[in-house]
C-alpha cells in the first residue's frame with residue numbers, strides 16, 4: 001500500500017465509509033517491511049478525523065495456520081505476529097485471518113493447528129485494552145479449508161478459550177463464503193437461523209466483522225467469486241436483511257467487492273445505503289473490468305426492491 005495510505009483514508013471518507021479494511025503490505029508476498037510506513041501516524045489521525053473505524057488489517061493471503069507443513073506454519077505465525085505487533089501503528093483494531101486449510105490432515109487436526117498458531121502469534125503481541133484482536137474468517141470449503149460452518153468456528157473458539165485466548169480472538173463472516181459453503185442467505189429466514197446458531201454455539205459478541213460480498217458462485221459450490229452488491233445470487237433481500245439486522249448492530253461491515261480501484265467502491269457503498277433505506281439500487285457503470293459488457297452471467301435475483309423500508313445505518 002506504501003505511499004497510498006493517506007489516499008485510501010481520503011477515498012474512504014469520500015464514499016461515506018464508516019469502517020475500513022486494508023492490507024498493511026503486499027498481500028501476496030511473505031516478506032514484510034520491517035517497520036510500518038512513515039505515513040502511518042498521519043493515516044491514523046485522518047481516519048480519526050473522518051470518524052472511520054474500526055480499521056481492519058487483512059493478513060497476507062499466503063498465511064495458513066491450519067496446515068501440517070512446518071515451514072509454512074512458522075512463516076504464517078511470523079506474518080500474523082508481525083501484523084499484530086504493527087497494528088497499533090496503523091490504529092487497527094482487527095487483524096483478519098482466514099481459518100485456513102488442513103491440507104488433508106483433517107478438520108480436527110486443522111483446528112488444533114490453527115489455535116496453536118494463534119496462540120504463538122498472540123503470545124508476542126500487545127495485550128490489554130485497545131490491543132489488536134484476531135478475527136478468524138469462515139471459509140467456503142474449497143481446498144480442504146476449515147471454518148466452513150458454524151460448528152467448526154465453535155470448535156476453534158472452544159479450543160482457543162482452553163488456550164487462554166478468550167477475548168483476543170473473534171470471528172468474521174464473509175457472506176460469499178457462507179453462500180459457497182451452502183448457506184442460502186438470499187433467504188432472510190436462513191440468515192436468522194445462521195445467526196441464532198452462531199449465538200447459541202459461540203455468542204454473537206464473538207462476531208466482530210462481516211465481509212459483505214455478493215457472489216456469482218453456486219450455492220454450496222465451495223467457490224467464492226465476489227460480486228457487486230445485489231448483482232449475485234445472494235441479492236438485495238439477503239443483503240438488506242443482514243445490514244438491518246438488530247442482532248448485528250455491534251458488527252462492522254466491510255466490502256470486498258470487485259473493482260474497488262476503478263470506482264466500484266463508491267457504487268457498492270451507495271448500494272449499502274440503498275439497501276438500508278429500502279431504495280432501488282444505485283446503477284453501476286457496467287461492464288465490470290475484465291468481464292465484457294452486460295450483466296454478470298448467472299446473476300441471481302437482481303434489481304428488486306428490498307422488502308421493508310427503514311432500518312439503521314450500516315457499513
Ligand SMILES: [Zn+2]
Nearest residue numbers: 137174211256
Ligand atoms: Zn472475506
